[in-house]
Amino acid sequence: MEVGAPDYLAGERQTAEFDVESMKVTWAGSRHALEVSDRMARLVASDPVFRKDNRVMLSRKELFKNTLRKAAHAWKRIVELRLTEEEASRVRFFVDEPAFTDLHWGMFVPAIKGQGTEEQQQKWLPLAYKMQIIGCYAQTELGHGSNVQGLETTATFDPKTDEFIIHSPTLTSSKWWPGGLGKVSTHAVAYARLIVDGQEHGVHGFIVQLRSLDDHMPLPGITVGDIGMKFGSGAYNSMDNGVLRFDNVRIPRDQMLMRVLQVTREGKVIQSDVPRQLIYGTMVFVRQTIVADASCALSRAVCIATRYSAVRRQFGSQNGGPETQVIDYKTQQSRLFPLLASAYAFRFVSEWLKSLYTDVTEKLQRGEFSTLPEAHACTAGLKSITTSATADAIEECRKLCGGHGYLANSGLPELFAVYVPACTYEGDNTVLLLQVARFLVKTVSQLGSGKVPVGTTAYMGRARHLIQCKSNVQSAEDWLNPQVVVEAFEARSLRMSVACAENLAKFPNPEEGFAQLAADLVEAAAAHCQLIVVTKFFEKLQQDIPGKGVKKQLQILSSVYALYILHKHLGDFLSTGSITPKQGALANDQLRSLYSKIRPNAVALVDAFNYTDHYLSSVLGRYDGNVYPTLYEEAWKDPLNDSVVPDGYQEYIRPLLKQQIRNARL
Ligand SMILES: CC/C=C\C/C=C\C/C=C\CCCC(=O)SCCNC(=O)CCNC(=O)[C@H](O)C(C)(C)COP(=O)(O)OP(=O)(O)OC[C@H]1O[C@@H](n2cnc3c(N)ncnc32)[C@H](O)[C@@H]1OP(=O)(O)O
Numbered sequence: 001m002e003v004g005a006p007d008y009l010a011g012e013r014q015t016a017e018f019d020v021e022s023m024k025v026t027w028a029g030s031r032h033a034l035e036v037s038d039r040m041a042r043l044v045a046s047d048p049v050f051r052k053d054n055r056v057m058l059s060r061k062e063l064f065k066n067t068l069r070k071a072a073h074a075w076k077r078i079v080e081l082r083l084t085e086e087e088a089s090r091v092r093f094f095v096d097e098p099a100f101t102d103l104h105w106g107m108f109v110p111a112i113k114g115q116g117t118e119e120q121q122q123k124w125l126p127l128a129y130k131m132q133i134i135g136c137y138a139q140t141e142l143g144h145g146s147n148v149q150g151l152e153t154t155a156t157f158d159p160k161t162d163e164f165i166i167h168s169p170t171l172t173s174s175k176w177w178p179g180g181l182g183k184v185s186t187h188a189v190a191y192a193r194l195i196v197d198g199q200e201h202g203v204h205g206f207i208v209q210l211r212s213l214d215d216h217m218p219l220p221g222i223t224v225g226d227i228g229m230k231f232g233s234g235a236y237n238s239m240d241n242g243v244l245r246f247d248n249v250r251i252p253r254d255q256m257l258m259r260v261l262q263v264t265r266e267g268k269v270i271q272s273d274v275p276r277q278l279i280y281g282t283m284v285f286v287r288q289t290i291v292a293d294a295s296c297a298l299s300r301a302v303c304i305a306t307r308y309s310a311v312r313r314q315f316g317s318q319n320g321g322p323e324t325q326v327i328d329y330k331t332q333q334s335r336l337f338p339l340l341a342s343a344y345a346f347r348f349v350s351e352w353l354k355s356l357y358t359d360v361t362e363k364l365q366r367g368e369f370s371t372l373p374e375a376h377a378c379t380a381g382l383k384s385i386t387t388s389a390t391a392d393a394i395e396e397c398r399k400l401c402g403g404h405g406y407l408a409n410s411g412l413p414e415l416f417a418v419y420v421p422a423c424t425y426e427g428d429n430t431v432l433l434l435q436v437a438r439f440l441v442k443t444v445s446q447l448g449s450g451k452v453p454v455g456t457t458a459y460m461g462r463a464r465h466l467i468q469c470k471s472n473v474q475s476a477e478d479w480l481n482p483q484v485v486v487e488a489f490e491a492r493s494l495r496m497s498v499a500c501a502e503n504l505a506k507f508p509n510p511e512e513g514f515a516q517l518a519a520d521l522v523e524a525a526a527a528h529c530q531l532i533v534v535t536k537f538f539e540k541l542q543q544d545i546p547g548k549g550v551k552k553q554l555q556i557l558s559s560v561y562a563l564y565i566l567h568k569h570l571g572d573f574l575s576t577g578s579i580t581p582k583q584g585a586l587a588n589d590q591l592r593s594l595y596s597k598i599r600p601n602a603v604a605l606v607d608a609f610n611y612t613d614h615y616l617s618s619v620l621g622r623y624d625g626n627v628y629p630t631l632y633e634e635a636w637k638d639p640l641n642d643s644v645v646p647d648g649y650q651e652y653i654r655p656l657l658k659q660q661i662r663n664a665r666l
């Protein structure tokens with residue numbers, strides 16, 4: 001905010017009962033992370049190349065070229081200022097425009113790191129780090145995305161030339177969707193069925209050069225282009241999601257990523273001790289980052305809706321006094337505050353997931369693979385529930401802003417359009433929950449076999465207690481006790497999983513049973529994942545959290561998150577007998593009283609996200625709350641208002657009006 005400019009939300013900020021600067025540190029993860037983030041946000045906001053207020057007005061070609069310009073400029077600044085990888089990734093984040101760089105850094109580089117041998121990493125990573133090559137992740141095809149084993153592209157070993165021949169045998173085998181592929185990438189990690197000596201060995205990744213490094217023309221045998229406009233204006237259309245066909249393209253043998261499986265010069269296929277599933281490792285990595293992204297997108301929408309709800313007034317004027325701020329309506333609070341709590345919940349669960357991922361990666365390096373299934377289930381499940389909740393929440397925030405939320409300059413329509421594919425990419429959310437369900441059913445089936453469940457399923461080890469326990473909540477106050485809440489969530493989750501396992505046992509063919517019970521299995525999986533989020537929020541509160549009143553606010557938010565989920569899924573809690581209807585009603589009473597505690601802190605709680613006005617790009621979410629004059633000013637900037645009488649008047653409006661006059665005379 002400019003020095004001396006009026007702050008229309010100052011009153012809201014004065015009622016805060018905690019130290020906002022300390023909350024900023026907690027949200028960012030550390031003082032260092034906050035400092036880096038803050039510095040990079042300002043660097044981007046102050047650079048005119050990164051302006052984005054005109055984005056929705058640009059044609060696809062202009063938008064795309066502008067994205068290239070921003071990406072090139074960002075890279076120039078990163079090099080000039082010798083930014084660290086952490087700083088560079090914050091720059092890309094605040095530039096806030098989907099671009100080929102997301103896939104280059106987010107998937108191409110990790111795929112080589114995770115699936116390449118030491119030598120392959122030494123050869124390719126330095127080129128990628130300097131952006132002397134630009135890469136994408138080409139897995140999905142026109143005919144198959146979720147079913148990775150169903151991919152049709154082939155990679156056939158030719159022992160005569162020591163090469164693989166990469167080929168697209170059918171239309172449906174065309175690669176379809178990879179970001180950065182359409183117009184930019186020089187290379188791809190392309191996934192194809194490995195065929196050696198007529199034998200199939202499953203799907204593997206291959207580094208394939210697509211375009212000339214001299215003139216960017218596709219290499220012989222490569223057909224490549226963009227797949228066309230996507231949902232919304234601006235939004236994800238800055239990304240060149242692409243189509244790619246291979247016509248017997250030859251690549252050297254050493255361009256197959258060989259950490260999991262090696263093909264020798266003689267055409268021998270050697271399976272290393274690394275599990276096959278590591279071929280899916282890049283997806284595990286990215287799913288984990290997508291959970292963190294969910295907390296960012298959600299907090300951004302909530303920041304806009306909260307500030308605007310404090311500015312906006314409707315009804316309730318007494319004796320000519322001001323009307324009621326819409327944030328004071330209990331309905332507004334019951335729709336908005338759970339989303340605010342969810343933003344914090346997703347932030348902390350993503351922190352935990354990152355540490356789990358780091359831990360599992362270290363173990364994999366040491367040849368320990370036992371924690372991989374849990375890492376897969378956690379990343380898949382949390383990716384699924386956090387992105388679904390966030391997509392719904394952004395739309396709810398738009399509605400919370402009334403009519404003005406539908407204006408592009410509220411920032412919410414474009415945020416929704418950019419965000420909503422997160423429910424599909426990196427694994428369709430239902431398909432991912434079915435993976436979690438498989439893991440849970442397996443865990444349940446092993447209970448009593450002596451194998452003790454660990455990690456996020458450790459609670460299943462107390463199945464005998466959880467299957468019959470009764471919640472002892474007697475008052476609304478009791479619902480503030482984390483142990484009481486966690487036990488209710490554990491009982492609900494365990495009972496849903498056990499019910500699924502029992503029903504599955506009734507089918508002679510387990511796969512048929514799994515298919516028939518899929519809808520119930522997905523609900524059991526979601527219940528397990530919600531338990532993880534609730535538990536990790538409470539565990540966060542066990543840590544030392546400095547700053548006046550910060551922990552208290554987080555305690556309130558953790559209870560709001562848990563009781564909101566309980567209220568939303570009350571049917572599950574009641575039908576499993578985990579709580580009684582009376583206890584459900586008490587949870588709701590508690591939730592109401594928690595909303596009143598959040599109210600004086602709401603604006604400060606979104607200030608703690610530390611978003612610049614540039615990043616928010618929302619007239620409604622401005623830090624200073626100066627909404628109406630800005631909306632009025634912005635309207636006049638619309639190209640339609642360039643002339644008072646619109647283009648087309650002479651051709652279309654005038655003749656119409658004249659004709660009406662003639663008709664009227666008749
Ligand atoms: C920093 C910023 C980062 C990036 C930029 C972010 C955003 C950019 C925007 C968009 C990027 C989007 C990119 C993409 O979308 S890439 C394409 C992603 N595609 C998918 O996610 C496909 C989803 N499908 C699958 O994951 C799988 O095919 C499947 C659903 C899991 C089924 O596979 P299948 O082989 O048939 O497996 P199963 O028979 O069901 O399971 C076999 C066995 O393997 C275990 N398993 C499965 N997946 C994994 C895994 N990832 N890791 C570890 N283990 C896995 C599974 O549990 C089973 O185990 P069992 O013990 O039961 O045998």
Ligand SMILES: Cc1cc2nc3c(=O)[nH]c(=O)nc-3n(C[C@H](O)[C@H](O)[C@H](O)COP(=O)(O)OP(=O)(O)OC[C@H]3O[C@@H](n4cnc5c(N)ncnc54)[C@H](O)[C@@H]3O)c2cc1C
Pocket residue numbers: 103137138139140143144145146147176177178179236241421424425426427428429430431434518
């Ligand atoms: C914006 C965007 C960016 C992308 N970027 C990339 C990229 O960079 N690289 C890349 O390789 N891919 C990319 N993708 C592709 C993406 O990963 C796939 O679209 C995604 O994995 C879903 O697969 P699908 O499209 O085949 O969906 P489908 O599997 O066809 O899903 C269609 C419907 O069928 C249901 N369904 C499917 N299988 C089952 C089942 N077993 N049981 C129950 N229901 C089922 C799903 O729930 C869904 O409702 C991108 C996609 C998008 C939208």
